[in-house]
Amino acid sequence: xxxxxxxxxxxxxxxxxxxxxxxxxxxxxxxxxxxxxxxxxxxxxxxxxxxxxxxxxxxxxxxxxxxxxxxxxxxxxxxxxxxxxxxxxxxxxxxxxxxxxxxxxxxxxxxxxxxxxxxxxxxxxxxxxxxxxxxxxxxxxxxxxxxxxxxxxxxxxxxxxxxxxxxxxxxxxxxxxxxxxxxxxxxxxxxxxxxxxxxxxxxxxxxxxxxxxxxxxxxxxxxxxxxxxxxxxxxxxxxxxxxxxxxxxxxxxxxxxxxxxxxxxxxxxxxxxxxxxxxxxxxxxxxxxxxxxxxxxxxxxxxxxxxxxxxxxxxxxxxxxxxxxxxxxxxxxxxxxxxxxxxxxxxxxxxxxxxxxxxxxxxxxxxxxxxxxxxxxxxxxxxxxxxxxxxxxxxxxxxxxxxxxxxx
Ligand SMILES: *Cc1c(COP(=O)(O)O)cnc(C)c1O
Numbered sequence: 575x576x577x578x579x580x581x582x583x584x585x586x587x588x589x590x591x592x593x594x595x596x597x598x599x600x601x602x603x604x605x606x607x608x609x610x611x612x613x614x615x616x617x618x619x620x621x622x623x624x625x626x627x628x629x630x631x632x633x634x635x636x637x638x639x640x641x642x643x644x645x646x647x648x649x650x651x652x653x654x655x656x657x658x659x660x661x662x663x664x665x666x667x668x669x670x671x672x673x674x675x676x677x678x679x680x681x682x683x684x685x686x687x688x689x690x691x692x693x694x695x696x697x698x699x700x701x702x703x704x705x706x707x708x709x710x711x712x713x714x715x716x717x718x719x720x721x722x723x724x725x726x727x728x729x730x731x732x733x734x735x736x737x738x739x740x741x742x743x744x745x746x747x748x749x750x751x752x753x754x755x756x757x758x759x760x761x762x763x764x765x766x767x768x769x770x771x772x773x774x775x776x777x778x779x780x781x782x783x784x785x786x787x788x789x790x791x792x793x794x795x796x797x798x799x800x801x802x803x804x805x806x807x808x809x810x811x812x813x814x815x816x817x818x819x820x821x822x823x824x825x826x827x828x829x830x831x832x833x834x835x836x837x838x839x840x841x842x843x844x845x846x847x848x849x850x851x852x853x854x855x856x857x858x859x860x861x862x863x864x865x866x867x868x869x870x871x872x873x874x875x876x877x878x879x880x881x882x883x884x885x886x887x888x889x890x891x892x893x894x895x896x897x898x899x900x901x902x903x904x905x906x907x908x909x910x911x912x913x914x915x916x917x918x919x920x921x922x923x924x925x926x927x928x929x930x931x932x933x934x935x936x937x938x939x940x941x942x943x944x945x946x947x948x949x950x951x952x953x954x955x956x957x958x959x960x961x962x963x964x965x966x967x968x969x970x971x972x973x974x975x976x977x978x979x980x981x982x
Contacts, residue, residue, distance in 0.1 A: 577648070577764065578832050585644030585825065590626075590636070597825065599818045600635035632815045641794070641821050644828055645784075648763035649776050651796035655809050656824075658816045660759065660779025663793030665691045667775050668724065670808035671753055671801065674700030676723040681708040681738065682930040683731020685757060692726075707930045708736040709868065714743050718750040727773070728757040729766075730868065733884055733921050733940060734930070735859040737868025740875060744772025753801060759783075759912075764835060765878035768796075775801050782912025783880060786827035786834055789913075790820040834914070834945065838881030841951070842943035846883055848952050854959045856936045859884040881943035882911050886923070886934040889966050895920060895937040897965035901958040904944075904951055911942035916951055918942075 575583070591598055605628060607613035619627035625643075628634050634642070638656050646654040657663040668691065672678055680692055682705045692703045706717055708731050718725075725747040729738040744754045753774040758766055762783050768776035778784060780792040793816075797805050839862075846860040858865070860883035861872035872879070887895065899907060905918040920939050924932030943951060 580647060581764075581832055582829060584647050584828070585640035585642075587636075587640075596822075597637055597640040599822045600637045601818055602631040602635050605629060605631070605635075632813060633810065634815070635818065637818045637821050637825075638816065641780075641825050641828075644825065645763060645778065645780075645794045646796050649758070649778075649796040650767050650769040651776060652799045653802050653806075654794050654796040655806060655814070656780075656816045656821060657793035657795065657809075657814050658820075659791045660777065660781050660793040661687050661691070662814060663777045663779070663795045664688050664757065665695070666809050666812060666814050667755055667777060667795045667805055668692065668696060668726070669812070670805040671724050671755065671775070672696055672701045673723070675702075675721060677702045677704065677719050677721045678724045678726060679704055679706050679714070679717055679722060679752075680726040681706060681728055681731060682927045683708045683734045683736050684726060684728045685732045688726070688728075688757065705928045708734070708738050709930070711929055713746075715746045715749075718746060718752060720750075722747075722750055722752045724753050724755055726755050726757075728760075730760050730861050730872075733923070733938075734927075734932070735861055735866070735868070735884055736930070737861050737866075737871040737875075739871055740768075740771045740773065744774075748772070760880055760882060761876055762831065762835060762880060764832060765876050765880070769798060771875060774798050775805065779912075780824050781910065783831060783835060783838075784827050785820075785824050785912070786831065787823070787913055788910065788915065790823040792816055792820050792824050835878060835880060837945055838943060839879045841945070841948040842879065842881035842883060842941075844948045845941070845943050845951055845955070849885055849955065852959055854888050854962055856886040856888045857934055859886070880912070882940065883943075884921075884938055884940045886938045887936045887962065889936055889962060891966060891969055892937070893969065894962045894965040895939070898958040898962040899939070901961040902954050904946055904954045905941065911940075913942075914945045916942055916944035916946055 607616055616629050620629050642654040697703050727738050747754050755775040756768050756773040758768050758776045759779040759782050776796045778794040780794050843862050846858050849855050850858045861868050862879040905916045918939050923938045
């Protein structure tokens, strides 16, 4: 089945719900059995993991199962589990796989709360956490130890957009008996197929493109056959579950994922190409640009790009950065991404990185290019860059003893 068709059909069973197109929002804690025999049968079906089987709202309802079934199919994994946030999905998957005495390798460019979870929480339980350079430095093979249980990858990396060689990392990890856990939020289940590239567990912050409208928090973990029992057990042991309204929003977002992403990709690349030509820009970190160091790997392994990338500005001034951001009208200043709207957020390059050197000089922002007309976004950025230049030259004049320093 073509993927666009799959997106429309995935996880939908109208015949079970009186013909209603969308799986209804099931609000449930207690699920009644009609008799003792039926209760025994419900418990048996849940233990046997039969489709639709549940005994309690925490273990999922038809609403939960619709999203799990859809995402597992799209990612190309065995089964999925839904979580109340992307970070809950990450932390539960890692908790399921790691025990005291184990060693975990985490990419330096991982989403920083993921690293914080490993370093602040799992380290307290005796897990040894080591960061590695996502793109170069010591080959992963040389870092793998007898007790390395997980290699955590995120490609492209948060903020830096480094592309990792996932098949090579997975081959090395598997030679040493380690699992590969991937944050696949940027690639989405459409543009990167984790299991076809050797990944054992894939995490989606569904909050981003799957929900797609900045109105719900949700995460999904997708497992292969081997990791499924471990992750499912820990998820249930930890009481992880998500609310039906948020799951419904994710299912609704999923139906338009392909068309939205197509536009995010086109507009994002158009904006990135324009930015690359501007004198105020030091670098644009977008894997689909031929200038990106990871471009060849991106072309080999990905089938598209989303609307998220970073821009390094040719200024070291915080005031000029503020002049740029405060001039923007279509880019909201805030975290997260994947909604229909454009966003900008400043970040401190390489902050928290321990092994990967950041090669750029200037102030940096991450942009999310939304579904607005890209020409309007470019006009907005043009005004922002002019404000940045004006602020930079005012500061120059001030240094030379004339004019006022800009306050922005
Ligand atoms: C946002 C994000 C997460 C966490 O998702 P939440 O739903 O906000 O908890 C994880 N990984 C990446 C790459 C993200 O951007």
